[in-house]
Amino acid sequence: MVEDDVASMVLLILVLCIFPILLFNINHYIKQQKYFELLKRANMAEIDMMIGVQFEHYLQQLFLMLGYQVKLTRASGDFGADLILIKDNAKIAVQAKRYTKNVGLKAVQEVFGAKKYYGANEAWVVTNSFYTKQARELAHSNEVSLIDRNDLLNLILNAKELDAPNSQQNKTVRFDIFSAIIRVLGYSLTMLAILILLFIFV
Incomplete structure (x- = not known):
């Protein structure tokens, strides 16, 4: 019983640690995609070659x-x-x-x-x-x-x-937010799964 409580507590801590990282990565990815889209619209690559x-x-x-x-x-x-x-x-x-x-x-x-x-x-x-x-x-x-x-x-x-x-x-700059969330969510869930497996078998 005590071991189950400890395991649940550790799992909760892992989730709480991953969640802020997930939000940060999603926000960073969205900003990065928006900036790249702006650069493409503005032909900044061509300006850099002038x-x-x-x-x-x-x-x-x-x-x-x-x-x-x-x-x-x-x-x-x-x-x-x-x-x-x-x-x-x-x-x-x-x-x-x-x-x-x-x-x-x-x-x-x-x-x-x-x-x-x-x-x-x-x-x-x-x-x-x-x-x-x-x-x-x-x-x-x-x-x-x-x-x-x-x-x-x-x-x-x-x-x-x-x-x-x-x-x-x-038109307003548009990009696929849903795709960005799925990508980063998938990456973060994979990391979480690895941590859980390590906790169980190590």
């Missing part, structure tokens, strides 16, 4: 779709800005960074100088990557806006919705 000039031209078209007036600066001697945006009486100096690594301090310093040179109200750095801690701190103290990979993704999705409101791209 060279610097192509990325600047891509941003030019992107911001035009978002309702900005856009001017590309000279390829050389651009004084720290690759694009100048104008919208709602605001003038924005933008530096584009198509990077495979994190963007550092230099980009923030250059676009801050470009803001003054072009008489802009705002300064942005736009990248398909992310930023170093130092770059974020400097940008914060100098009121420079940093648009990272996730922000760029949102801009692209907004542009697609504005450009084609009745197209398939305008």
